Amino acid sequence: MDIATSYSAIPYTNEAVSDIICKLKEKIANPKLLLVYLTEQYDDVIIQQALTKAFPGAQILGCTSCQGVMTDEGYIGGNGLAVWAMRDYFGAFGSAIVSTRQSSYDMARQALLRAIANSGRPGELPALIILHASPGNEEDVIRGIEDELGIPVPIIGGSAADDHVLGHWKLFTHEQRSREGVGLCVMYPSCNVSYSFHSGYASTGLHAVATKTEGRELVELNHRPAIETYQAWMGEKFSDENSIISASSLNPLGRIAGQVHDLPYFKLSHPLQVTPRGGIELFATVEEGEKLYFMKGTEERLITRAGRVVDAALDLHRANQKIDPIGGITIYCAGCMRRVQHRMDEVAHHVNNAMHHAPFVSPFTFGEQGQFVGGENAHGNLMISAVLFHRD
Structure with missing residues (x-):
């Protein structure tokens, strides 16, 4: 099992996605899942088509990020395109978007069922759900997912964002694209998963x-x-x-x-x-x-807490044994990022250390979803959600 990331700050979509694909192919072969984070300036149609052609066997979930992205290679402000890829021979993944005139609650249930069907694991509870929906009704989305499953499977996610809260966000999978709706990915990885959700205030x-x-x-x-x-x-x-x-x-x-x-x-x-x-x-x-x-809160807490949230995810499953991180995902609030934008290189440094320098990706979102230590899935703001994939 492997995880790899790649990013590009080239402002032209064709060149940026070509750059991403070349870098990824040097790091990982035949990924089963691609998580894609991009700023609003990029053309999601071109990105979707290029990634689907380059990695025809991969499930894809893409979401826009506010004024940049962050990976294990650092913080990329302004234009940014980042891809997180997972290869897992024994694992399974499925992504889907539903965008209809129905309620967010019903769209969430339909997206979940479609994603499970795409994973090839019908009737099996996922280990984790990655959630990216348009902003506005995230509480109903979570309720729809939980009611459909019957139990609170861990959710990590962030609401789609744009640069200036003008509604220019985008969602896409390998199958479709939308500005409004519910996008998610169900994950059945063959490794262990640890997660954490904190405010830091x-x-x-x-x-x-x-x-x-x-x-x-x-x-x-x-x-x-x-x-x-x-x-x-x-x-x-x-x-x-x-x-x-x-x-x-x-x-x-x-x-x-x-x-x-x-x-x-x-x-x-x-x-x-x-x-x-x-x-x-x-x-x-x-x-x-x-x-x-x-x-x-304080700016200092906003800078250091992303690393602390990853540490908390590790501590929940460490149990006095050493674990081997494969990679991770952090969801970092766009409002917090804009507050400490001049020090985001420090944030990236803290997350890298906490991840033990394993590959990770982090979008900047307009709402964060995660599972608290007490088992409650929730939507909040100015928060950080993190998940770590690891071997014991």
Whole structure:
């Protein structure tokens, strides 16, 4: 079993994908799975056709990333195309996209069944699901997957992104392409899999109840316009601009997802913009009656935590025995990346060390999905999800 990565920063799609293919063929033969991450400037039609022709036996899942990508070879800002390839003689993989007028819940169930059919393992639970959907209804997507399977199979994923939150994201497999919908890959690898999902933010202790919500708009906190409470917590008033995506990146809202040794862990919601009635539009859905905590992070934590999340994935399965990493995937929030963009080379260094310099890929996404230590699959923002493939 082997994993290899390749990337190109060439701005022209034909040349970039040719560069990728040449590099991959030097590293790996006959991969069964390709995960493809690209910035919005690249032509997904050309990439899909070229990769399908070069690797006709491979399942493919592709997704756009915000303002760059990251691999074991470093951080690539601006234009970036990266491919993660897995060859596994005894393993099986299946990818699919469903893009219809149905609900996200129903699309997720259909995509899952189609991916399982493509894997050739009908009736068998996958060891892991890679999820890439268009932003907006990720909680329903996770619920659809879990209801179809009946048990919470680990999910690692990130919502499709573009450079400036303008809806220019793309999804594709070897079979189809779409801007909106649910894309996923079911994995039945022959190696061991470890995973981790963390926020890296701490609660300040300040909290309030969501007393009115509509979709992803948090309208009221403790019966006051949500922005009034949030600004009081921040200790500052925002400018007249509606967007607060950058100003709020170190201070998201957290909900308790579970506890370990009486210590809570949180899933985060990133404020996007202020609505005309004083509400806050979020990148995640909050339900009325939920308690929201004012969270705090630091740039230093954002830089080091990706490596810590990979370490946590290793620790969950280390059990006093040495393991041999084959490769991995990390999902890194686009909001966090933009906050520390000037220091992303340090982030790549920390992940490389934690991965023991095994090949990995990392897109920058508009929402992150993962499985917490308590077994809960969840969608959050400003988070990191990681999976490591390894031999014991």
